Amino acid sequence: MCARKKVITKLLELTYPFHDGFVAVIFMKYGYYGQVASKVPPGARILEVGSGTGRMLQTLCGRAYGVGLDISKKFLLIAKERLKRCPFDLVLGTATNLPFRSDAFDAVVTFTMVHHLTDKEKDEMLEEIKKVSKLYLFGELDKSWCWTVLLLRLIGGKSVMRKEKLEEHGFVVEEWRDMGGFCLVAGKARRT
Numbered sequence: 001m002c003a004r005k006k007v008i009t010k011l012l013e014l015t016y017p018f019h020d021g022f023v024a025v026i027f028m029k030y031g032y033y034g035q036v037a038s039k040v041p042p043g044a045r046i047l048e049v050g051s052g053t054g055r056m057l058q059t060l061c062g063r064a065y066g067v068g069l070d071i072s073k074k075f076l077l078i079a080k081e082r083l084k085r086c087p088f089d090l091v092l093g094t095a096t097n098l099p100f101r102s103d104a105f106d107a108v109v110t111f112t113m114v115h116h117l118t119d120k121e122k123d124e125m126l127e128e129i130k131k132v133s134k135l136y137l138f139g140e141l142d143k144s145w146c147w148t149v150l151l152l153r154l155i156g157g158k159s160v161m162r163k164e165k166l167e168e169h170g171f172v173v174e175e176w177r178d179m180g181g182f183c184l185v186a187g188k189a190r191r192t
């Protein structure tokens, strides 16, 4: 793992009670996980990239099955405990090199994960996603003026989901919906 990824992973692990407690509980309260989960076709085999402590997969338990992949061993262990009654395997790995065969999944999901990547890493991840699935569903920080994004910029994170970026990689954006509050968008993109 490169130095930048190590620092981000360490920071996320250190601030884990804030993400897994405060932020995730607010996301649940406002139904943000549900808004993305509702786009997943029932019975689908899915991959969540950046599955963290398993909050998104927990929302999908009973609707889909598949794999959660994350760069943090600590988060995977927490997710394993949280998801012990759910049909998901958990894999240590990175978004920019997905260890799966072509079209292995019906859908790939990311939720508040893309903002941890540099622009180059986003390009690499979108190529990997395109390889393993036709359908990409996401919930992500969007507007560059929003306080969460400004905070991220201060700690070296860059940005956010952009329609143009998806289109550059051969996805057609079928849905793009403002989720409000934390300046999140939910979306659905399909490989051409």
Ligand SMILES: C[S@@+](CC[C@H](N)C(=O)[O-])C[C@H]1O[C@@H](n2cnc3c(N)ncnc32)[C@H](O)[C@@H]1O
Binding pocket: 005, 009, 012, 019, 024, 049, 050, 051, 052, 053, 054, 055, 056, 069, 070, 071, 072, 075, 093, 094, 095, 096, 110, 111, 112, 113, 116, 117
């Ligand atoms: C804010 S958390 C969101 C977790 C989960 N999606 C949820 O909503 O509960 C972002 C997650 O992305 C993971 N992550 C960051 N960079 C990654 C990368 N390059 N490859 C895989 N996972 C990564 C982090 O370890 C963290 O678990």
